Amino acid sequence: MxxxxxxxxxxxxxxxxxxxxxxxxxxxxxxxxxxxxxxxxxxxxxxxxxxxxxxxxxxxxxxxxxxxxxxxxxxxxxxxxxxxxxxxxxxxxxxxxxxxxIFASGSGKNPKYLLQKFRKKRPSSFRRPSLGRQGSKVFVDMDKPDVMQEREKVEQILLEPTTTHSIVCDNLRKVYPGRDGNPEKLAVRGLSLAIPRGECFGMLGPNGAGKTSFISMMIGLTTPSSGTAYVEGLDIRTQMDWVYTSMGVCPQHDLLWETLSGREHLLFYGRLKNLKGSALKKAVEDSLKSVNLFNGGVADKQAGKYSGGMKRRLSVAISLIGDPKVVYMDEPSTGLDPASRSNLWNVVKRAKQDRAIILTTHSMEEAEYLCDRLGIFVSGGLQCVGNPKELKGRYGGSYVFTMTTSVNDEREVEQMVRRLSPNAEKTYHMAGTQKFEMPKHEVSMANVFQAVEVAKSRFPVYAWGLSDTTLEDVFIKVANSAQEFHTLT
Structure with missing residues (x-):
């Protein structure tokens, strides 16, 4: 009509x-x-x-x-x-x-952005104090000393004229407005983080924790509700055009043209990074070889005919071409077979030299292998920061004891554990299988082995095990405690 x-x-x-x-x-x-x-x-x-x-x-x-x-x-x-x-x-x-x-991207630009074109030169230092800090609430729990220490480090960095930190987040916050009767969603709450060059920082967290929202702000897809972040000294709120020149992104979902080959993708993105001539060809070939997409005619095959794992490897190669100083990788190894995953890990390990990498993953093995530091992200907030050994020592200072018996003997197992470690905590119980966390300072491994041998002579023991705390145990413990806290509040 x-x-x-x-x-x-x-x-x-x-x-x-x-x-x-x-x-x-x-x-x-x-x-x-x-x-x-x-x-x-x-x-x-x-x-x-x-x-x-x-x-x-x-x-x-x-x-x-x-x-x-x-x-x-x-x-x-x-x-x-x-x-x-x-x-x-x-x-x-x-x-x-x-x-x-103004309207091309999800957030667009400020209608007055043309006035910013009259800047005489590219800014090279922080703007202090941070505008995001003024008039905004700082969301930090006082019982998290590592998070408080990270915030204090950010405040100190912002007072320095120069820094070796590629990424500095200053009280970064993102709130999505409520729609259709739903309340507003606080996706990122007061994040302060500093990442130096040469470091791979891993972001762990359950689905919906705010990891992708954080990356979306850092790469310019959305604008922060308050606070700001600096990438190589450039403010993501006002200088994003300059940030793009030193940034690489491997998104959670592959953004590829199905009719272009892997080589054509890299040639296109290489030209965007100002690579030309022989330098461009060499960079493309090196990238294809590093992710195992060079041999067998795969490089000249249309991306639409790639498998899911091949597309992920191509996305990683795109994020690294042109020698970016900052790289964001959102679950880069999703859908890869074990051999390709191991090869990709080596690529990322080599790539972090003289650049900062932020990597999100659900694989604890990947996080422990690649990341120099980890941050566990729950309900939009940073719950803890540190290298894998520090986190396991801080949140996992206990042995995990597991024993499987008949249901009738469960009580005797629990009594045995209480004798070994009065402060032991039961973390799992189902159909005769029980799992306990025993503080290391209360128990020795020799006593545990001796107690198990005695138990075997008194009732059938189908299986048992004693292990040190893993990164996965730390993640589950921190995530559950944080989710319970935010549910109560």
Whole structure:
């Protein structure tokens, strides 16, 4: 219905234009005709009309129709039409560019962003104090000394004229407004974090913890609700155009063109990073070889025919081409077979030299192998920060004892554990299988082995085990305690 109405209005416009130019042109002042030509459709119709008139005269008089010399003839008005269309083309081009810059991405730019183009040079240092700190609440629990220490480190870095830290987040916060009757969602709450060059920082957390929201702010897809972050000294709120020049991204979902090959993808992104000639070709070949996409004609195969694992490897190669100083990898090894995953880990391990990498993953093995430091992210907040050994020592200073017996002997197992470690905590219980955490300072491994041998002589023991705390145990413990806290509050 709407298209029919638009078509009817357009037909009326054409009739009006025809009557104006043919029948009543003598009754309409030339100034009004020029005014109407400011509408692009009328100017186009006027030009086509004059071409048609000269063509008809040419057929009847044996001439060639309109020539360049006739363009200046005041009777046809073609000079006015051409000038108006040229000026309109330039004006509409500028307006289209401006609108595209504001509405093209998810967050867009500030409508006043053109005023920022008059900066004389690229900024190279922090802006202190952080505007995000003024008037905003700092969301930090006082019982998290490692998180408080990280915040204090950020505050100290912001006071220094130069720094070796590639990424500095200062009280970064993101709130999604409520819609359709739903309350607003606090995705990232007051995150302060400093990552130096040469470090791979791992972000662990359950689904919906806010990891992807954090990365979306860092790469410019969304704007922070308050606070800010600096990438190589550049503010992500006002200097994102400069940040892009030193940034690489491997998104959670592959953003590839199905009709382009892996080599063509890397050539395209390499040119965006200002690589040319032999340097570009060498960078593309090295990238393809590093992720095992060079041999067997795979490099020239369309990306639409790649498997899921091959697409992930190509996305990692894209994020690293052009020697970016900061790289964000959102679950890069998802869908990879064990051999490809191991090869990818080696690539990331080599790539972190002289650059900062933020990596999110659900694989504790991957986090422990690749990351120099880890941060566990729950309900939008950073719960703890440290290297894997520190976290296991801080949150896992206990042995994990597991024993499987018949249901009737469960009580005797628990009594045995209490004798070994009075402060032992039962963490799992199902169908005769029980798991306990025993503080290391209360028990020795020799006593545990001796107690198990005695237990075997008194009742059947189907299976048992004693292990040190793993990173997975730490993650589950921190995540559960944080989720319980936020549920209660």
């Amino acid at each position: 709407r298209n029919s109405c638009l078509g009817f209005i357009y037909c009326l416009f054409l009739l009006f234009a025809s009557f104006t130019l043919m029948g009543v042109a003598s009754l309409v002042a030339e100034g009004w005709i020029i005014f109407m030509e400011l509408y692009p459709g009328f100017a186009l119709y006027r030009g086509l009309y004059e071409f048609a008139e000269y063509a008809l005269q040419g057929n009847s008089m044996g001439t060639d129709g309109m020539k360049w010399g006739n363009m200046s003839d005041s009777e046809n008005g073609m000079s006015d039409v051409m000038i108006i269309m040229l000026l309109e083309w330039l004006a509409v081009l500028c307006i289209a560019y401006y609108v595209d810059q």
